Amino acid sequence: MNSPNSFAAVEITEAGQPDAVELAELAAATFPLACPPTSPPADITAFIAAHLSRGRFTEYVADPARTVLAARAGGRMVGYAMLIDGVGADPDVAQAITLQPAVELSKLYVLADSHGSGIAARLMDATVNRAADAGARCVWLGVNQSNSRAQRFYAKHGFTVVGAKTFPMGTHIEQDYVMMRPL
Ligand SMILES: CC(C)(COP(=O)(O)OP(=O)(O)OC[C@H]1O[C@@H](n2cnc3c(N)ncnc32)[C@H](O)[C@@H]1OP(=O)(O)O)[C@@H](O)C(=O)NCCC(=O)NCCS
Numbered sequence: 299m300n301s302p303n304s305f306a307a308v309e310i311t312e313a314g315q316p317d318a319v320e321l322a323e324l325a326a327a328t329f330p331l332a333c334p335p336t337s338p339p340a341d342i343t344a345f346i347a348a349h350l351s352r353g354r355f356t357e358y359v360a361d362p363a364r365t366v367l368a369a370r371a372g373g374r375m376v377g378y379a380m381l382i383d384g385v386g387a388d389p390d391v392a393q394a395i396t397l398q399p400a401v402e403l404s405k406l407y408v409l410a411d412s413h414g415s416g417i418a419a420r421l422m423d424a425t426v427n428r429a430a431d432a433g434a435r436c437v438w439l440g441v442n443q444s445n446s447r448a449q450r451f452y453a454k455h456g457f458t459v460v461g462a463k464t465f466p467m468g469t470h471i472e473q474d475y476v477m478m479r480p481l
Contacts, residue, residue, distance in 0.1 A: 308417050310424045313366040313378065318355040320375045321366065325350035328377075328407035334444035334472075341468030367424050369408070369417050377408035379421045381428060385438070394461025394476040397436035401429035404439070406448075413447075422455050430481045437481065440465060440474040452477050 313321060326346050333342055348354075358380060359366050369377035382402040385395045403425055408418045429437045440463055441448050449459075461476035 307371050308376075308420050309370045310420055311368055311370070313355075313359050313368040315356055315359055317366075317368055317375070318352045318359065321355040321359075321368065321378055322350060322352040324375050324378055324409070325355070325405075325407065328409060331410060332407070332442060332445055332448065333467075334442060336444075337467065337472070338469065341470060344468045364404075365428055367421055367428075369421050371412065371415075371417065376412045377417050377421055378405065379403060379407075379425050380405040381425055381437075383432070388463055390461055390463040391438070391440070391476055394463075395436065395438050395478060397478070397480055399432075399434050400436050400438055400478075401425075401432065401434040402439060403437050406439075418451060419455070422451075426455075426479070426481065435481055436478050438476060438478040440476055443473045443475055449475065449477070452479075455479065 329346055329350060330342050355366070358364050363383045365381040367379045368375050382404045383399070384402065385391050385398065385400050386402065406418065406421060408421070426437060439452065439457070441452060442465070456479040457477040459475045460478045463474050463476050465472040465474045
């Protein structure tokens with residue numbers, strides 16, 4: 299019998315407006331997992347309020363340049379990914395990402411109790427398929443330089459470090475690696 303988090307029970311769908319509340323709850327629960335212990339809690343809270351609210355997810359799912367993918371296991375949303383077309387405005391990213399058109403994997407977050415379950419791999423597969431279908435030549439992402447687990451996960455899925463960038467978060471600046479997977 300499959301457990302709720304087993305590979306076969308996971309469903310990946312493109313999220314829409316009705317998913318905004320669940321996405322915001324999931325994002326608030328998982329964003330702190332990607333932050334190093336040195337991140338001030340007030341900056342984390344402020345970032346969640348500014349960028350991961352129900353209202354922001356309502357905007358994200360309506361944005362034609364973005365795709366939000368939701369993973370559900372046993373009916374519960376346990377992970378999500380957000381793709382954004384292009385390389386954005388950061389000159390460090392523009393310098394690092396030489397394969398274009400490109401798609402950014404802007405967010406990939408799974409509940410802690412589902413880490414190691416294969417759900418993140420399913421979201422990654424769906425991300426890569428979407429980007430390839432859209433004609434992209436690579437998927438790129440930024441990952442905190444302290445987030446060893448995520449870096450290992452991305453390396454397992456064909457990403458290599460191609461640069462570095464900063465990530466402003468409230469009163470301080472985080473240091474990211476830029477990673478890329480050719481398609
Ligand atoms: C990043 C994330 C999506 C990866 O999904 P996952 O289910 O944890 O990934 P996996 O278990 O398949 O792979 C993680 C790998 O890191 C390894 N790992 C675990 N802790 C580690 C650590 N502290 N340092 C280095 N590697 C570590 C695991 O052993 C595994 O490698 P292995 O398969 O060779 O044994 C998930 O951990 C997550 O949601 N984290 C919190 C949010 C986050 O950091 N998102 C990414 C933002 S860029």
